Each structure stands twice: as C-alpha cells, then as structure tokens.
Amino acid sequence: MTEIDQGIQYMKEGKLEEAAKYFTEAIEKHPQDPVHYINFGNLLLHMKDDERAERFYQKAIELDEKAATAYYGLGNIHFEQEKFDTARQHFQQAINLGLEEADPYFMLGMTFLYDEKFKLSLPYLQRASELSPDDVDVQFQYGLALAQTEQLTTAKSIFENVLELDKEHSDAHYNLGVIALFDENIDLALQHFDQALQIQPDHLLAGNGKQQIENMLEQNE
Template identity: 45%
Template sequence: MDKNKQGIELLQAGNMEKAIQLFTEVIEENPKDPIGYVNFANVLISVGEIERAESFLNKAIELDDQVAASYYSYGNFYFNQEKYEQAAGMFEKALTNGMDSNDVYYMLGMCFSYLGKYPLSLPYLQRSVELNEEDIEARFQYGLSLAQSASYKEAIAQLEKVIEADPHHADAFYNVAVAYAMTGADRDQVLSLLDQAITIQPDHLLAVNAKKTVMENQE
C-alpha cells in the first residue's frame, strides 16, 4: 500500500506515532512532493502542534502552489483556531485549484455561517448537499442557513429531509418548529414538533423554552 494512504488510515485510526513515522519516511524519500508535508501537517494539527503544522503547510505551498490539498488543510488549520476569514480564503484557494468535494464546499459554507454571513454560506452548503445527498450534517446546516436568511419554506423542506433521514435529530425538529412558527403555522403543529425534539432530548433547553413561550402566548 502507498505510504501516504497507509499513513492517512493510521491517522484516522488514531495511531499518531505510526502515522508520523510513515509520513516522515515519505518526506525523506520524496522531499519535493508537497503531499507528504500536507499529511504530516495534518498529524501535527491533530496533536495540537500548531506552529510546526503551519511550517509544513507553508513548505508544501512553497514546493507547489497549485496543490488543492495544501490549501484545504490550511483552511482546516485556521478553522480549528476559529479564524474563519482566513479559513475561508484557504478553502476558496482549494476550489480555485481544482478541489470539487462536498467537504470543501461544506467547510467554506460553515466559515460564512460562523461569520454570520448566512446568505454567503448558502451556495456552498447547497453545493455540498448536491455532491453528497447522504450528508445529513451538510443538509442540516444548509437548512439552518436558509432559516437564518429568512427563507423559511426552503429551510423547512431541507430540515424535513434531515428528519426523514434521521428521526432522532432533535435539533432538526426544534429548528423546523421555529421555521414553521415564522411562517405562521398552526400552533399545535409547532408544539408537536417541539415535543418531539424534547422527547428525543429532554434537556434541549431551546426547545423547552420555545414550547413554554408558545404555550404562554396561547393563554
């Protein structure tokens, strides 16, 4: 098996020591291949060695500034530090250099969501869902951004698909209830959805407080 692939599998399995050993060998054997540096940086990010990780990412880009994986990893590097503006810039460079996976669109959309720029997040989250319709989290976040952009009917459609795929998704029940409320839906329908969220997650404070508010408004 290719050492890069083997190292990635070890990283995913949590075997950091062995992954580091393999990626070190990759770099020693192919010192001008940026992918080895990217993979080593990903290990360093996983173990919290941020400064060293950045130096490896910079080395990868120095070797070849058109490798999308370098920018994607750099985006994650910034995202994990909650530096969403910088992360978005790196994910955009990954797109520019040919990356076309649902992951990069999802991460770019999430950057804009965390920055409160929900309308900007929409095309990226939509594309993420289009590329992988089974990605429930991407669809959920797309639904949230639609709701935050006041596109309530479209949000409801997406959140109901989330519930269909995962009937135990308490946050989806809560958010679809809120979206229905914003469209002037019947209160019993809203309460029913909130009850389902609370049944799934009894300590869902947002749902509990929303139910309390709806019931108080009925009195």
C-alpha cells in the same frame, strides 16, 4: 500498501505515533513530494498542533503552488483560530485550484455563517449539499442558512431531509417547530418541540419554545 496508505490507515485507527513514523519515512524517501507534507500536516492538525501543521502545509505549497489540499488544510487551521477572513481565502484558493469536493465549499460557507453573513454563505452551502447529499451536518447547516435568510419553505424541506437521514436529530425538530410557529401551526410546532425534547431532554431552546406555547394556550383558555 504504500507509506501514505498505511499512514492514513493508522490515523483512522487512532494510532497516531505509528502514522507519524510512516509519514516521516515517506518524507525522507521522497522529500520533493508535496503529498507527504500534506498528510503529515493533516496528522498534526488532528493532533491540534496547529503551528507545526501550518509549516508542513506551507512546505507543500513551496513544492507545488497548486497543491489545493494544502490550502484546504491552512483554511481549517485559520477557521479553528476564528480567523475567518484568512480561512475564507484559503478555502477559495483550494476550490480555484480544482478541489471540487463538498468539504471546501462547506467550510467556506461556514466562515460566512460564523460571521453572520448568511446570504453570502448560501451558495457555498448549497453547493456542498449538492456534492454531499447524505451528509447530515452539511444538510443541516444549509437548512439553517436558508432559515436565517427567511427562505422558510425551502428550509423546511431541508430539515425534513435531515430527519430522513437521522431521525434522532433534535435540532432539526426544533427548527421545524420554529417554522411551524411562523406558519401559525401551533399543534405541529408543539409536536416538533416535544420530539426534540424526547431525543434531547436538556434541549433548552425546544424547552423554551414548548413553554411559550403552553403559556399562550393557557392565556387563551
């Protein structure tokens, strides 16, 4: 096992000091290899040390201007800082440099979603969903973007897929309840709100939705 492999294993196990030691040794042995700086940057990002993480990613880019994962790391830093325009540029650069994985597409889509530019988020979240069909969070956020752009039929199928992946996903039930309301299927909406509340009793939106339906039914009696 190399220094990098062992360091990543330590990170997964939450042994951050041991991981830092291995990554430091790797940099000392191979100071011109950008991968070591990227891995140390990932560790620092995990430790919420954004300032130092950014320096390590920048060093990796100095050594290799095509280091796609370094740009992805920078994108994550700026996303957490809510600098969505800058984050967007970094995620796009990572994709342009060949990082054809779900994560950069997902995060690029999320920068638009957080900016409430729902239509712009769609192609990136769709691509992420294609690359990672079993990722619950990716699928759910794609469903939300579809719902926000009033593509309710497709959104419904995505949320149903989320429940196939995670039957305890209260937010998927809530959103299916909202879609059922748009379809004027009151009984189905109530079922989904009830299921959301069974999973998460403090789900305020589902609770409000259920209350509104019950009030409406009382008025129609």
